[in-house]
Amino acid sequence: MNLHEVERDPQIGLMRERMRNFVEQHAIPRESRAHMHCPEALDEALSELRPVAQINGLYLPQLPRELGGLALTWVERSAVLEEAGRSYLAPGALNCAAPDQPNMISLLRQGTPTQQRMYLEPLAAGQLRSCFAMTEPAPGAGSDPSMLQTRAKRCRGGWLINGHKWFITGAVGAHFAIVLAQTEDGPTQFIVETKNSGYKLLRSIPAVDPYAIGGHGEIVFEECFVTDEAVLGEVGQGLRYAQERLEPARLSHCMRLIGRARRALELAQIYVNERQSFGRRLADLQQVQAMVADCHMDLHTCRLTTLDCAARMDAGLSVKTESAMAKVFVSEALYRVADRSAQLMGALGMSEDAPVAMILRELRPFRIYDGASELHRATLGRRFLSSTPGDKK
The missing domain is CATH 2.40.110.10 (Butyryl-CoA Dehydrogenase, subunit A, domain 2)
Structure with missing residues (x-):
């Protein structure tokens, strides 16, 4: 399934619409500064939202149906998780946020039946973290x-x-x-x-x-x-399991955080269309228009990169190279989008009166989490240099 097929698929379209309504009507209204550096307050908000996500058929998009999930493919998730990612609360409400989401994958793949009963099932049910x-x-x-x-x-x-x-x-x-x-x-x-x-x-x-x-x-x-x-799993295989865990984790981060950066840009566009300066709307200035265009180009390329990696995962292909490239490019491009959005909004973009400053802070660590950009670049460079031109090992 390619980008055009994702856009035209009626089932994905309906789910995206339900997800956007959930985020706008339930998740964003519950966002609060009281959640800052307070995991207990955040847990309380998520416990209120999870039943709403379940009622709306949005819970556990990543798990098989026998565990109460929606069994979405990676390509289907790419569309749905972008919508969820517009709020920092929504992925957790769906029980599709790190670190529980990749931990579920590890338990599903390497866990014994007893471990799955003791840890995976209650984790999936949202009874523990x-x-x-x-x-x-x-x-x-x-x-x-x-x-x-x-x-x-x-x-x-x-x-x-x-x-x-x-x-x-x-x-x-x-x-x-x-x-x-x-x-x-x-x-x-x-x-x-x-x-x-x-x-x-x-x-x-x-x-x-x-x-x-x-x-x-x-x-x-x-x-x-x-x-x-x-x-x-097996004794001595921990690094292999960790790598198997990281590849889908990186891709899920890309999906969710595209939504976060998109929200920052949406807010910036509203601002520049309304804000007057020197007798003109900011949106009428070519410099502003160029910044907005650059943001959309970055977001579009992030989606294509993420979708390509998702399609490869659905096909059962190795994504060792593609997931690393996606992680580096998307983490850096999304930060550029959030940074430009904050710049477009001036002092408001620096304040806690708008969510853009919060989004900027959330996106900065992505260049380090799940492997720093520099490490991935070095690994990718060695891999490309040691292979036949045009062949990705």
């Missing part, structure tokens, strides 16, 4: 997961985990964490419940993006005991 604990303070794992410092050692009846994680999105209020730790057999994923006495949430790190679900936590594992049943 989770986090993914990989990133560590220096000299530990960041953009380079091979620098993993957290260790898991076999012991009688299971494993003992020791380590220090930080900037773990979703940690505040999470019921469990998927933890990446080094073992004698290689990096391994473990499911660790946050009530475990060896799991300690030290703080929520104040960050530039204040509306992250569950904040960004700093966690310490001290002689944290888990049984063998806590291993997610």
